[in-house]
Amino acid sequence: MTTTQRRRPELAAFLRSRRARVTPADVGMPPGFRRRTPGLRREEVAQLSGVGVTWYTWLEQGRPINASPQVLDAVARTLRLDHPEREHLYHLAEVPYEPGPAGLAQQIEPEIQDIIDALDPHPAVVYNSRYDVLATNPAYRDLFVVPATIEVAAPNVLWTLFSVPEKDCPVVYRDKELPVMVATLRSSYGRHVGEPAWEDFIRGLSAVSPYFAELWASGEVIPPGPRVKTFRHAAVGELRMTSVSLSINGLPECRIVAYTPEDADARRKVAVLRERREKLWPPSDGHRTETAIADAG
Structure with missing residues (x-):
């Protein structure tokens, strides 16, 4: 049958x-x-x-x-x-399903925060399909810390990466990684064409970053997937990390991205950053961070 x-x-x-x-x-x-x-x-x-x-x-x-x-x-x-x-x-009925034009999630349930906290010492972040950062764990905050971005309602990965000077970008191979992120963004954009929040975001980021505008105009589309990426940190230098995306039931346009060190050198550097955690992130800060977090999806 x-x-x-x-x-x-x-x-x-x-x-x-x-x-x-x-x-x-x-x-x-x-x-x-x-x-x-x-x-x-x-x-x-x-x-x-x-x-x-x-x-x-x-x-x-x-x-x-x-x-x-x-x-x-x-x-x-x-x-x-x-x-x-x-x-x-x-x-x-064997008809391709597309969710209705609902607004993107801007917060998560405490249970999801508990899950990403349990992934420590592996850095983990939750964001929606526009790369708004919804939650981070302490290991992620060890690795990615940049000045607050006030132009957007929520910390946003793409806004941070494209608006900071290239020398401050935590992504080492910027010209290789950022096009992938923009193509991933466009794969989600198709569900939100014409929505004011998305159109304002694209228009605003294009005005801030000619490089983003150039990549956006290329029309490339790819889905998210596992990648090995190289990051830089002022305290420990470069780290090679593997990222894996995990879907979240009940939040169809949100995902957990978890990072694991690619080699022994990266594991050592992650441990060094963890030792500095109490100084960088006092316990009173809780789960929330007031800085924009940079990530490479």
Whole structure:
């Protein structure tokens, strides 16, 4: 049995179960008499969704018909599906799912902070798809410390890296690493084209950094992935670190990036930085940092 043949019965059962839980009163319709179904009728779902009764009937029967994202969204609204249910509907109908244009997360739950703190002595950071820094652990703050950036609402990796003088950039191979980061940013930008926060960010950073503007205009697109990067630190010199991105359930456009030393020299230097931690980051600072943190994603 093919994947499509397996999914269609699941789709039919899912739609029937969701339809059964929505009452006429939920959608502003009179209850009527002699209703044989606990929820809406098929023709009512079709009418409220703006689709043909026959088409919706075939969809709910699991027939091999095509559905567009617009039609699935209309059905999802009628059936009052939440975000996980809407995504499930898309998967069962074999339609590529794109999350709605919700705002990017700007904070995380304490449990996520506990997780990245537990990764110490490995540096770890949480940021969203625009590279806003949402949380860091002490080892990360050991490694990346630059003056505060006040032009953006939250510390932002790209803003920091492109706005500081090249000699102060913590990324050693700047001309190799920064294009990768901009291409990663563009891969997320497609979900947010036209949103004021994203357009203001791109426009503002392009004005601050001609180099960013040049890279942005190139149109390169790549997804995030593991990389070996070389960083510089005023106290210990250069360090080679491997970065790995980890997705976070419930925060689809956020990720944890954890770093591990690539060699014995980097491990020694990370240990040296850790020894200096109490001086650089007093315990009273807690989890939050008032400086912009530079990272190379």
